[in-house]
Each structure stands twice: as C-alpha cells, then as structure tokens.
Amino acid sequence: MRREGAKPDDVLTSSPGIDPEMRPQERLETDSGAHGITFWIGLAVGWVAILIGLFGIFDHASQANPFKVFRLLIGLNIFNDAVVVPLVLGLAFAVHRWAPRWLLVPAQVWLIICGVVSLYAYPLVGDFGRKPSQPSELPFNYAHNLLMVLGCITLFCVGLAIRSWRRQRRMPA
Amino acid sequence: MDERFTGKPPVGPVNGLGQPVDPAPGDAPGSPPTPSPFTRRVLNRARLPTGRARNLGARLKDRGRGFIAPLSARSEHEVERIRRRFHSPLHSEWLAAVMGIGLGVSFTVCFLTGLIDYLAQHPPSWFHLPVQPINLFRVTEGVHVLTGIMSIPLLLAKLWVVYPNFFTYPPVRNIAHALERLSLVPLVGGALFELATGVANIAYWYSPMPFVFTTAHFYVAWITVGGLVVHIGAKISLTRQVVSGRGAEDATLRDKVPVELVEPHINPLTNRGFGKGLTRRGFLATVAGGAAVLFVTVAGETIAPLRKLALLAPRNPVIGLQSLPVNRTASGANVIDDAVSSGYRLVVDGRCKRPRTFTLDELRALPQRAAGLPISCVEGWSAAAEWKGISLPTLLKLVGAKRSSQIKVESIEDQKRPYSNSIIDPQHAADPDTLLALELNGSLLDLDHGYPVRLIAPDRPGVLQTKWIRRVTVL
Numbered sequence: 001m002r003r004e005g006a007k008p009d010d011v012l013t014s015s016p017g018i019d020p021e022m023r024p025q026e027r028l029e030t031d032s033g034a035h036g037i038t039f040w041i042g043l044a045v046g047w048v049a050i051l052i053g054l055f056g057i058f059d060h061a062s063q064a065n066p067f068k069v070f071r072l073l074i075g076l077n078i079f080n081d082a083v084v085v086p087l088v089l090g091l092a093f094a095v096h097r098w099a100p101r102w103l104l105v106p107a108q109v110w111l112i113i114c115g116v117v118s119l120y121a122y123p124l125v126g127d128f129g130r131k132p133s134q135p136s137e138l139p140f141n142y143a144h145n146l147l148m149v150l151g152c153i154t155l156f157c158v159g160l161a162i163r164s165w166r167r168q169r170r171m172p173a
Numbered sequence: 174m175d176e177r178f179t180g181k182p183p184v185g186p187v188n189g190l191g192q193p194v195d196p197a198p199g200d201a202p203g204s205p206p207t208p209s210p211f212t213r214r215v216l217n218r219a220r221l222p223t224g225r226a227r228n229l230g231a232r233l234k235d236r237g238r239g240f241i242a243p244l245s246a247r248s249e250h251e252v253e254r255i256r257r258r259f260h261s262p263l264h265s266e267w268l269a270a271v272m273g274i275g276l277g278v279s280f281t282v283c284f285l286t287g288l289i290d291y292l293a294q295h296p297p298s299w300f301h302l303p304v305q306p307i308n309l310f311r312v313t314e315g316v317h318v319l320t321g322i323m324s325i326p327l328l329l330a331k332l333w334v335v336y337p338n339f340f341t342y343p344p345v346r347n348i349a350h351a352l353e354r355l356s357l358v359p360l361v362g363g364a365l366f367e368l369a370t371g372v373a374n375i376a377y378w379y380s381p382m383p384f385v386f387t388t389a390h391f392y393v394a395w396i397t398v399g400g401l402v403v404h405i406g407a408k409i410s411l412t413r414q415v416v417s418g419r420g421a422e423d424a425t426l427r428d429k430v431p432v433e434l435v436e437p438h439i440n441p442l443t444n445r446g447f448g449k450g451l452t453r454r455g456f457l458a459t460v461a462g463g464a465a466v467l468f469v470t471v472a473g474e475t476i477a478p479l480r481k482l483a484l485l486a487p488r489n490p491v492i493g494l495q496s497l498p499v500n501r502t503a504s505g506a507n508v509i510d511d512a513v514s515s516g517y518r519l520v521v522d523g524r525c526k527r528p529r530t531f532t533l534d535e536l537r538a539l540p541q542r543a544a545g546l547p548i549s550c551v552e553g554w555s556a557a558a559e560w561k562g563i564s565l566p567t568l569l570k571l572v573g574a575k576r577s578s579q580i581k582v583e584s585i586e587d588q589k590r591p592y593s594n595s596i597i598d599p600q601h602a603a604d605p606d607t608l609l610a611l612e613l614n615g616s617l618l619d620l621d622h623g624y625p626v627r628l629i630a631p632d633r634p635g636v637l638q639t640k641w642i643r644r645v646t647v648l
Contacts, residue, residue, distance in 0.1 A: 035349035035407070042406015043352055049399030050359050056392035063385035064392060069366075072381075073393065076369060077362035084329070085336050092261075096450060104450045109459045116326040116463040117470075120372060121485050129377025129487075133502055136493035137377055145484035149470055 088115075102168040106161035113153050121146045252342035259337035261450075268453045270412040272331040272460070277405060279324045280364065284398045286317035291391045294551055294634045301598040307606070307631035311549040314634070315475040318553030321371045322471055326463035328364055330456070353407045360400025366393050375487045375552045387551070474554040490556030494619040497558050500550060500635060503620040508641045511585045517625055519609075523581075523647035526573025533625050537611060539563045539571070544606040550635040560629045562610035565602055574647040577603045582628050583644040595637040596648075601630045609642065 057064045091111065099107045123129065124142040131137060292300045293310055302310055345351040367390065373379070374386050382389070451459060473483025474490060483489060488498050503509045511517070519536060522528040531539075542564040549555035566576055577599040586593040601607050607630040611618060618624040623640030630638065 035347075035353070036410070038409055039349060039353070039406045042403050042409075043356070046356060046399040046401070046403030046406065049402060050356075050396050051399075053359075053363075053392045053395030053397075053399060056395065057389070060385075060388050060392070063388040065384035065389070068383045069389050069393065072369075073362040073366045073396075074358070076365035077358060080332060080361070080365055081336075081339065085333055088333055089336070101449075105455065108451050109455075109462070112326070112330075112459045113463045113466055116329065117466055117485070119329075120322065120325055120467055123373055123376035123378040124485060124487065126378075128380065131377070133504060134499065136488065136498040137500075138487055139489050139492040140484065140486075142485065145470075149466065149484055153466065 102164040103161055106157040106164060109160060110153060110157040114150050117149055117153070118146065121149075249342040252340050255340045263451065263453060263456050264334055264337050265453055266411075266415045268456065269331065269334050270408075270415040271457060272327060272334060273404075273408060273412060274416070276324065276327050276331055276364075277401065279320050279327060280398065280401055283317055283320045283324065283367075284394055286313040286320070287391070287394055289313045290317055290551060290634070291387065294387065294636060296596070296598070301600060302632050304600050304604045304606075304631050308547060309632050310634060311475065311547045311555040311632075314549055314551060314553060315472075315555060318371070318375060319468060319472055319475075321368060322467050323464040324364075325368055325372070325467065326460050328368060330460040332361065353403065356400050356403035356407075358400070359396045360404055363393050363397030363400055367397055377487070377552075475549075486554070487552065488550075488554035490554060494621050495558075495613050495616065497548065497556055497613065497622065498550075498554065499621045501640070503624075503641070506584075506586045506590070506641065508585045509620065511643075512620060512624055512641050517643075519626055519642065520644045521568065521572045521647075522644070524574065524578065525569070525647045527571075529572055536563060536609070536626065540567055541611070542567070542605065542608060544608060544629075544631075546606065546608075546629050546631055548629070548635050548638060559614050560608055560610040561612040562608040562626070562629075564605045565597070565607040565609060565630075566605055568609065568645070569602065569647065572647070579648040581644075581646040581648055582639045582642050583646070584639050585641040585643045592636045592639070595628070595639045597628070597630065601633065604631060606631050609645070 057066050057069055092108070095107050095111065096104065121142060124138065125146055127138070127142070129138060289302075290310070290313055293302045293313075296302075345354060370382055370386060370390055370393075373381055374390070379386070467485075469479065469482050470485040471483060472486075473479035473481065474486035474488045477490070480489065480491070490498065493499050503512060517533055519531040519533075520528075521531070540563070541561055543559060543561045545557060545559050547555050547557045565580070569576060569578060569580075579599055580597040580602045581594060582597065583594040588594060597607065608628070609626050610623070610629045611626060613619070613622055618627060623642070626642045627640040628638050628642060
C-alpha cells in the first residue's frame with residue numbers, strides 16, 4: 001500500500017549514536033561532524049576576518065559611516081527574509097496554482113530570469129545615475145534595451161512552452 | 174481509517190510506489206522494519222510536543238516547570254507546521270549544497286580580485302601591481318565586477334532554497350549552533366550589501382549609499398568573507414556528503430527510493446517530469462541561465478567581442494570623446510580655465526639635478542613615444558587606446574633624476590579632491606611605456622581626457638591615471 005504524503009525522509013537510515021528523533025538535516029549535520037574541528041577552525045578564522053572588517057569600518061568612520069553601513073546591511077537582510085522571499089513564494093504559489101501544466105516550467109523559467117535581469121537593470125532603467133554633462137556614462141536607453149532582453153527571454157520561453165504543449169498533446173490522457 | 178490517524182506505526186518503510194525498502198540498520202532480521210522516528214512524528218502529530226529528546230519544551234514539561242513548557246511545545250508545533258508547508262523539492266539539501274559551492278567559488282574569486290583592485294587603487298607601501306602584463310588590472314577588475322553581477326541570481330536562489338531553514342525549533346541547539354547561526358547575519362547581510370552597492374556603484378547611483386563606496390564595500394567584503402568562512406567550516410562535511418551521494422537525499426536518490434520520491438513530479442516510467450514545475454537540475458540550469466544572460470548583456474563593456482550584445486552595460490568602451498569613455502569631465506573637475514590657459518606650464522622638480530618648467534610647445538618638441546595601453550576603470554569597464562607622448566624615463570633623464578625614482582604627479586585640480594594626484598612606483602616610472610600623454614587615438618587630447626597632459630601607464634587603475642597634470646615631483 002502506498003502511504004500518501006510519504007517523504008524520502010521516511011526511509012532515511014541513521015548512523016549509530018545519532019539521536020533518531022532528529023530531523024534528517026540535523027542527523028546529517030551531526031553525522032557529518034558539523035561542529036567538529038573544521039567548524040571551530042572556520043569559526044576562528046572567519047571571525048578574525050569579520051573583526052578586520054568591523055575594525056576597518058570603525059577606523060574609517062568618517063568615510064564608511066558605520067551606522068548607515070550596518071543599517072543597510074541589516075536592513076537588506078530583513079528585507080530579503082521578510083519581503084523578497086515571501087513575495088517570490090507567493091508568486092510561485094500563484095503560478096503553480098493557476099498556470100496550466102504545460103505552461104508551468106516555461107512560466108517559472110521566464111519569471112526567474114526576467115526577475116533577476118530586471119532587478120539588476122533597475123538602477124539603469126531608473127536613470128538614477130545619469131548626468132547630462134557626462135554623456136559617456138550610461139550611454140544607452142536602458143528601458144528600451146531591457147525590453148529587448150526581456151523579449152529575447154520571452155521568445156525562448158515561448159519556444160519552451162510550445163514544446164511543452166506539444167508534449168502534453170502527445171501524452172496519453 | 175488511514176493509519177496516520179490511528180497513532181499506530183505503519184507496517185514498514187515503503188517508497189512512493191508502495192514497495193518495501195531496506196529497513197534501518199539495527200532492525201532484527203525477520204521482524205517488521207521499524208519506521209523512522211521522524212516519520213512517526215510527522216505522521217502522528219499528537220506526539221509532536223514530546224517526541225524529541227532535544228525538545229526544550231518537552232524537557233521542561235516533564236519537569237513540570239510552569240507555563241514555558243506548553244508554550245515552547247506549541248512554538249515547536251507551529252514552527253514545524255510552517256516548515257512542512259515548504260514541500261517543493263527545490264528546497265533541498267542537494268540544491269543548497271551545489272549552490273553553496275557555486276557561491277563559495279564566486280564570492281572567493283570576487284573577494285580576491287576585489288582585494289587586488291583595492292590595493293591597486295589605494296596602494297600601501299608594500300604593494301605594487303607589476304608593469305607586465307599590461308592587462309592584469311583590466312582582467313582582475315573585469316572578473317571582479319562580472320562575477321559579482323553573475324552572483325546575483327545565485328545568491329537570491331540560494332537564499333530562497335534554504336528559506337525553510339529559517340523555521341527551525343529550537344532556534345539554536347547549542348553554543349556551536351548559535352555561533353553558526355549568528356555568523357549567517359554577516360554572511361547574508363554582507364553578501365546582499367556587497368551586490369546591492371556594487372550594482373548601484375556601476376550604475377553611478379550614489380544616493381542610497383551615504384558613505385564612501387570603496388571604503389564601505391572593501392571592509393564589508395571582509396565581514397562577508399568572514400561569515401562565508403564560518404559557514405564553510407560548518408557545512409563542508411555536510412556538503413561533501415550530500416554532493417558525493419553519501420548524504421540522505423542522494424542515498425535515497427540512487428539506491429533506496431524511486432526518483433519520484435525525491436523529485437515527486439518526476440514520471441517514474443520515463444524518468445522525466447512533466448507538468449509539476451522545475452526539477453532541481455532544471456532550477457539550477459535556470460539560475461545559470463539568468464547568470465549567463467547578465468554576463469552576455471554586461472561583459473561587452475570590457476570584452477570587445479561581446480560589445481554589440483552589451484545592452485545592459487553601464488558603459489560602451491567606444492562611446493565617448495575620441496572613442497573613449499570619460500569618467501571625470503574637465504567642467505566637473507573645474508579645470509577648464511587653467512587647462513586651456515596660454516600660461517600653462519608643466520613643472521618638473523623634486524630630487525633631480527636640473528628642475529625644469531616646460532611650455533606645451535616645449536613638451537611637443539621632446540621625443541614622443543606611442544603606446545597601445547588600456548584604460549581600466551574600477552567600475553568594471555575598460556578600453557584599449559593609442560596614446561602618444563613623452564616617455565617618463567626620458568623626462569626623468571632630461572631633468573637628471575634617477576630612472577627608478579618614485580614620482581608624484583599633480584593635477585590642476587584642487588589638491589584636496591580625491592585622486593587629484595597620484596604616486597608612480599619606481600617600476601612604473603622606469604617603464605618606457607609610462608607616458609605623459611599629449612595625444613589620444615591620433616589627435617590632441619580632448620579637454621575631458623586630460624588636455625594638455627595626462628598620465629597613462631600600463632596596469633594601473635583609471636583613477637590613478639591623473640589628468641590635467643601641472644607638476645611632476647621626483648620623490
């Protein structure tokens with residue numbers, strides 16, 4: 001009998017000495033010695049580098065502006081976890097829920113690539129850094145160029161979608 | 174009734190097709206294979222609060238210590254409930270491990286090339302870029318910017334893949350785990366900071382950065398790399414296990430469970446998924462595709478064959494006066510009047526036997542040397558050009574200075590402005606291709622390119638190729 005909802009974790013084996021109640025990842029981490037000597041060496045070396053960075057920022061406080069640097073650093077962290085990823089998850093859920101089967105992969109590919117390219121191009125398209133006195137900086141019409149790039153990605157995804165649609169038609173019901 | 178609701182353990186571990194799989198080690202031969210405790214806990218939610226020996230809430234509850242225990246148990250229950258909502262196969266250890274390797278490589282390359290570039294731009298006494306190869310700085314800067322840009326999809330995808338790990342209970346298991354999780358703040362925040370400020374910098378968008386970009390970017394890079402080293406130390410064994418197939422997922426993938434269990438939307442008959450979304454490898458390919466699109470549309474600002482495809486590059490190396498981009502204009506530097514003045518003189522002094530002052534005509538009358546040298550900007554673009562002017566060793570010989578002297582060149586600009594002067598190390602000063610250039614691409618220097626005289630030397634950052642030179646001092 002097939003157990004509905006069975007996960008690969010169900011059939012994981014655990015090594016001797018590993019608490020069988022742990023989650024698979026915890027079991028793996030413990031089994032692989034996640035907090036062994038490598039971890040402590042990495043921790044020591046890593047925090048030396050972190051302290052070099054912190055020292056540098058405070059030592060050059062007039063240039064680095066520590067408060068604003070850390071505000072941006074922590075702010076981006078929170079923004080990613082609290083806004084960006086949930087938004088992406090919501091979008092992914094919506095696509096998964098409403099896109100027809102044959103369109104699912106092309107839609108996911110389109111959203112991922114277009115999203116990343118648009119994110120990179122945002123400051124260019126917004127012309128935030130353009131100076132009329134400096135024509136060789138940001139020399140293109142980036143909104144136009146971004147549309148061209150997104151158009152190429154769309155064409156590629158349309159090709160994927162057509163292939164996927166044909167495949168669905170060939171599949172038995 | 175479904176066995177999940179009876180609280181009884183299932184008969185044994187089975188795969189998605191209902192076939193029995195190998196029992197866990199330790200099961201007695203002949204006896205029904207014992208299901209994984211994890212499975213029992215997942216399937217029988219009634220046992221959740223007390224199921225785990227490490228559960229702080231359960232331990233406190235056993236001791237009957239007040240209200241914390243049920244609260245804690247409830248928290249675990251809630252966290253577990255949230256965590257189980259992430260059932261996409263893309264939130265997988267294998268994917269996280271592979272992307273982690275990719276990010277580790279790209280961030281290491283980015284850090285090392287950035288370190289070279291920062292030292293080249295702010296050279297301490299012990300560091301000088303070599304004169305040859307003349308394109309070294311051009312390559313390191315180009316690699317730095319391009320790997321940074323290509324890391325954007327990789328980083329965002331990795332953060333999405335590991336997002337369910339955000340919901341773990343208890344949040345920390347022990348001191349080591351607490352330190353490991355604490356080190357994620359500098360790693361994730363630093364990585365996002367580096368990529369965000371890097372992109373803003375190449376787009377000349379400085380308003381979101383109320384600090385000096387180079388200083389903040391450099392020191393936050395140390396913080397990020399520190400977090401990365403801690404993370405590598407914590408995850409290297411796990412990554413090795415997962416990627417080499419000794420980890421749980423790949424063990425199930427290869428030996429124990431049909432592929433559709435690991436990737437539930439894979440058709441077991443054809444081994445190809447259809448209609449359930451991207452597979453893990455498909456997701457990886459898509460992320461790589463995003464990075465490739467960014468590479469192709471940006472790299473042309475430094476790789477000539479890709480120039481026509483550089484639709485999203487902040488620069489085109491052939492767009493600008495005399496077919497060369499300009500970073501700081503003469504009007505922006507407020508030097509126009511002094512630069513075009515008939516009273517312009519170049520002063521050469523310092524530790525030399527015959528200090529001299531040259532008019533522009535006298536400079537033109539000196540022996541001229543042509544050199545094809547790149548100009549490479551710290552923002553990632555670079556372009557080769559033909560320069561013509563007085564070789565610095567020739568000038569030093571003329572004024573009776575040692576060939577291998579350290580030289581300071583000063584611009585007409587206000588000397589309080591950054592990069593209004595620069596130091597030339599002895600190796601560069603002795604190189605015949607280090608020029609005080611008067612011409613660019615066959616015509617007189619344009620005012621925005623440093624008329625009347627500018628420095629151009631092999632393998633130096635563009636900001637140190639001082640324009641509108643008025644004084645050369647032998648140190």
